[in-house]
Amino acid sequence: MKRIVSVIVVLFVVFQLKGQENNQLNRILISAIDSYTTNNKDLVRNKFSLQDTSRYYICMDGLPADFPYGNVQNATFFSLSNLKGIPDSFKHKLKKGINALFISLNISNNQIIITISERIVRRPKKNNLNIAISDWGIFTYEYSCEKQKWELKEPKYGGV
Numbered sequence: 001m002k003r004i005v006s007v008i009v010v011l012f013v014v015f016q017l018k019g020q021e022n023n024q025l026n027r028i029l030i031s032a033i034d035s036y037t038t039n040n041k042d043l044v045r046n047k048f049s050l051q052d053t054s055r056y057y058i059c060m061d062g063l064p065a066d067f068p069y070g071n072v073q074n075a076t077f078f079s080l081s082n083l084k085g086i087p088d089s090f091k092h093k094l095k096k097g098i099n100a101l102f103i104s105l106n107i108s109n110n111q112i113i114i115t116i117s118e119r120i121v122r123r124p125k126k127n128n129l130n131i132a133i134s135d136w137g138i139f140t141y142e143y144s145c146e147k148q149k150w151e152l153k154e155p156k157y158g159g160v
Helices: 002-017 024-045 088-096
Strands: 056-059 075-078 098-108 111-125 128-144 149-159
Touching (some): 024 098, 024 111, 024 128, 088 111, 111 149
Antiparallel strands (some): 098 111, 111 128, 128 149
């Protein structure tokens, strides 16, 4: 029975990925990003961190093709796929180093696990990229057949 539910969940996620800007997967991704950034702001407010939380850089390489980037507040999206094609102003920021969020998805049984890791990205030389992990958040969502939606079951935050 678990295998059938897993196949149905995977098929559901695949169909949700196709062509719908406001699908449930995009909504839970935005929710996870908002939760992560709110947690960071709370750390800064409580003086546990000195990070600037007014603007976030988010690597778009782990997001669905139809992700509604405009729905995430105070964020600049970038890709590491084509470093030659990025604007000179962003190359200059990378030379100094930026804090950036990287997002990955894992589907297991009836769960979607979203991992958001904050990494320090630096490009000291033209063909050299340094990435160091800093903090992270793991958001576990389970599908509720009764409510026909994904529900957050367990957020976890940590760091180095």
